Amino acid sequence: MYKRIKLENGIRVVCERIPYLRSVSIGIWVGTGSRSENPSNNGISHFIEHMLFKGTDNRSAREIADSIDSIGGQLNAFTGKECTCYYAKTLDSHADIALDVLSDMFFNSRFEEKDIEIEKKVILEEIGMYEDSPEELVHDILSETVWEDNSLGFPILGTRDTLFDINKDKIKAYMNERYLPENTVIAVAGNFDEDKIIDTIKEKFGGWNVSGKGSKGIENAEFKVNSKIKVKDTEQIHICIGFEGIAHGSDELYPLLAVNNVLGGGMSSRMFQKIREEMGLVYSIYSYPSSYRNAGLFTIYAGMNAEHLEKVVELIIKEIKTLIKEGISRDELEKSKEQLKGNYILGLESTSSRMNSIGKSEVLMNNIYTPDEILKKIDAVNLERVEQVIKRIFCLNKISFSIVGNIKKEIDIGKIIDV
Incomplete structure (x- = not known):
């Protein structure tokens, strides 16, 4: 307690x-x-x-x-x-x-x-x-x-x-x-x-008292559709594709985490299995959500040889389109929820991770959920909520991206999305 x-x-x-x-x-x-x-x-x-x-x-x-x-x-x-x-x-x-x-x-x-x-x-x-x-x-x-x-x-x-x-x-x-x-x-x-x-x-x-005025609250961060390429002499090209995510403290983070596991959250995910294991086009590919106060970001990362960049982006977009059209199966959802619960509980088996969990929650949200409450929130994720969060996050007309590497030509992700 x-x-x-x-x-x-x-x-x-x-x-x-x-x-x-x-x-x-x-x-x-x-x-x-x-x-x-x-x-x-x-x-x-x-x-x-x-x-x-x-x-x-x-x-x-x-x-x-x-x-x-x-x-x-x-x-x-x-x-x-x-x-x-x-x-x-x-x-x-x-x-x-x-x-x-x-x-x-x-x-x-x-x-x-x-x-x-x-x-x-x-x-x-x-x-x-x-x-x-x-x-x-x-x-x-x-x-x-x-x-x-x-x-x-x-x-x-x-x-x-x-x-x-x-x-x-x-x-x-x-x-x-x-x-x-x-x-x-x-x-x-x-x-x-x-x-x-x-x-x-x-x-x-207890004796700490400061006469400072304090500071104003945080400004809202508006997600912008944008792109940035940093030309750098590297062997690989590194790309991040970003969608507007979900803010810290929202219960919709849990269905998004479930979707993330299926799409790109681990070695058994769709993108990893298809793009790395089956086609061998990347060394690393994964996705993850980041949440902040009043803002969020969903990121897909891939690192590959320059000649494979457009093909990899095309395959990522194809996986997202499949996700939008077909969602995830009941079996995938149940497996994903078990992954979430396992990762969460295993992550609490040290005093430093427990301290991190309660400290961060208190300082950012002024609230702490017990492990039982977190597990209930994961269990409450269903296919309907998953479908809602997929529609909310994966808007193909609201994609931003960043690239670092030895880029020889302009990349038009807009054209790739329409493939």
Whole structure:
């Protein structure tokens, strides 16, 4: 069972005690990411995430790492489009150390100018590494393409230009606007003494009060029919085809997930079996839905030799047309639902994944569904709801795409759709 409490200053605490395990995972979730940025500070959420590991008033960067390494734990963080998380996983007997280190990083980081300049170089290398991975880059370009001129399309890492403009004043201003108690969730999952850990959280975080004004709500992101090609000297061509998806928190995500399993969600899916296994035209092909607040995206990815590009796109469109015309069978639906349930339950068998699940749900939706509630939502998916979601998502006159690779000629997907 989950326990949810709210501290007097507005911080939400969500706990799930799992007494038969010997680990505990603790995460500090802040409801801010690249979607909360603007064209002049893009990348600052991710930059701040890096800087919290660079030293505090009480610990050097080395001492932060040693504090958790010396007890056999893990300390890390990640930034997404809509949230940032700082987390530690340790033995249950060391939960107090994890909270002490995390709270020290969160409140006492120094943000020294020399560290800021060093970290700019590190993130520049990260951007360079990402640009050298076209199979990853093409997904980011699709986001930029479908949400052009909206912060949801911003790259999480930022750009070289925006990175150089980040300084201590900008960091402090952004944190005063976004790092607020009411925008923060502390999630704990694993084996812990409930009263003790809540008392410790109150001690570490209860006195946090910020005089910042807060920030305006998120803008709606309108899906745009668009295309973008990045010419790059690569052996393979990488393409992402995008449809408007379903927003975070909608129950229609479950029939879409069921459809995704059948279309391109795994090795037994239609696209994988037809285009890779039977025809050998691609090395990798898959599909997946992404959901955000008030927005969503359904993506199909394929990587192939340049000479096969048009044929692969033609086959993908053919599979989508078949899906629109014939839907999926009852057997496919039942198999897909079992896949969803299995993947979901297996994904909850570690304290870090449980902490991720409850923390993200609370910070983005202010709500947490129990595993039983999730399984009921999957079970409630039927052929009628599947048909409705297929009609809603797969609109062939609302397709966007991105391509990365050594493109020699113009690609007209509109013509291919009419094949």
